[in-house]
Amino acid sequence: MRMRIKCEMDIINRLLPSMNVKKGGRSCHTQLSIGKKPQSDSKEGTLFLMVCTAQDKNGTKFQIKDNVEQIFAKFINEGKATIRFKDPEQDLCLCKADPLQLKNFLTLLRKASLGQNIDKINLSTLAPASNKGIDKPKTKLSVTSRKDYPLTKSFPSQLEHLHISQCRMKKIDSRIFQLKRLQHLDLRENVVEELPLTFSQLVNLRELILNSNRIQKLPSSLFLLPNWKQMLSLLDLSNNNITLLPVQLCELDNLVTLRVDHNKLETFPPTVGRLKKLKYLSASHNRIEVLPYSFMQLQLEHLDLFDNLFIDVTKSDLEEKEWQAPSLVECCARMIRKNRLPYSEDDLHAHLCRYLDSARVCWCGGFCFEGCVRALTSLSLQTFSPTVSAVDLQGRMTVPVLLFLCSPQCQRKYKRNPHAYWR
Structure with missing residues (x-):
């Protein structure tokens, strides 16, 4: 079990809202420890939770047995928890704690609050914290x-x-x-x-x-x-x-x-x-x-x-070819890339991985490999972004764009209107 943890903490007094007083301030780095007061080594010694901060190195002590009203630990895996005491009516809101240490610390706190036997655990002496214990960790x-x-x-x-x-x-x-x-x-x-x-x-x-x-x-x-x-x-x-x-x-x-x-x-x-x-x-x-x-x-x-x-591209250039039905390998590859299925050389032969990596994107959004035609055009940089730099010292603002057409249908659409799919 962990007797001492470091975290960020904020103390909320539950009486303040009833007095129409809002709490100010922010969380501070804190050392929390569970133990007995010095010279209280007997088994009957009262257990306390001590809170030490840079402003209060001597620490504030909270009696534990029959005094912990509730522990809120829904976000304990994020290093967050809240300890609610009956007297005084205060909540200790913890954050940025190590999740594993926080779980162990709260487990011990629950046992102590219920009066369960924890004699086998070496409890710490509630002495003032050292500078090392309460200094904010370096981030x-x-x-x-x-x-x-x-x-x-x-x-x-x-x-x-x-x-x-x-x-x-x-x-x-x-x-x-x-x-x-x-x-x-x-x-x-x-x-x-x-x-x-x-x-x-x-x-x-x-x-x-x-x-x-x-x-x-x-x-x-x-x-x-x-x-x-x-x-x-x-x-x-x-x-x-x-x-x-x-x-x-x-x-x-x-x-x-x-x-x-x-x-x-x-x-x-x-x-x-x-x-x-x-x-x-x-x-x-x-x-x-x-x-x-x-x-x-x-x-x-x-x-x-x-x-x-x-x-330099002065006009759109469309490759001409006779279409053939895509191979079975290409059909499978298109489906793998379309559905974004993960693959690696642990699953497939290396040459199949390289084949999948070579996928080309049609202007319709589909993938293609050998079964495609090539088209080359030029577009202004403003097409891509409102804030751009020229591509050369002469102030050139156009760039060549290469696209592939995956089917005869896409080829016919491109011939009718080369900018049909451009945003």
Whole structure:
């Protein structure tokens, strides 16, 4: 059992509303402990819950036995709970506690309040708290030189923001993946070459900055991690050596900002339009020649495609071919991609995975592979975003767009009106 926990706490006096008095203030970092007063080591000694804060290191004591009216623990898995006392008529509202420690602490508190035997548990002496016990845990850390890097001591366990730059880090320190509360990780200006799948341990990660490293390849399985798909909102991969963005990147449901400037990209994934929440996209100084049609589906607020290798398209160019019924393999592949069924080399042969990755998106929204025709047109950058940068120093504002037509019906519609499906 845990005799002592640290958390954020707010005390609510239940008598104040009846006196028409509103409570002000905010929660503060607190140490809670269960024990007996000093020199009360006998079995009959009265148990207390002591609350220590930076303002009150000596602590406020609440008698436990027959004095706990109710414990509200509906959100205990989020580190939240409320302890209601009879005398005084106050509620202790706890948050930001370790869920497991909080469960153990409340279990002990319930037993003590009911007068159950807890003699086998070594209770703490209710002495004033030390500075270490009540200091607010460190949530931000910035390391900007190798000499300041913590080699002999661990990272603070409560970190939410971690910035490590100019430390010549080649592999991401495994200790970083133990920081369960980490939301913002900035590893810019290092020499990181690979991204490990242990990112799955950072369940609260929302922003990842890897600007100015030596990354060449992005593992596709990274973008299928549940925490990345559901949580990641900012991804900065600028100033690396990346040649390809995996199609799985388009599964990041909450991605708002994507920066891939100064890489070696030749194109975007054909399903990039699935990034429904993407608002800020920067891909300047790459080798992009054309944009995929699904780019039109993005609802961007800012777009920067300066200094790429966009080809000149003076008029729409439609490939002509005789249509044949799609193969059985293509029919199956279309259904897998349409229904967004997950796949990996653990399930399918490697060449089938590569085949599925090569899917093209028709302007009708369907997927196609060999059974399609190609069309090339040009569009103004204002079509994609209200705030844009020119693609070259001459102020060019048009870019080539490549689309594929999956059936004779789509081909006929395109011939009648090339802009039928453009938003």
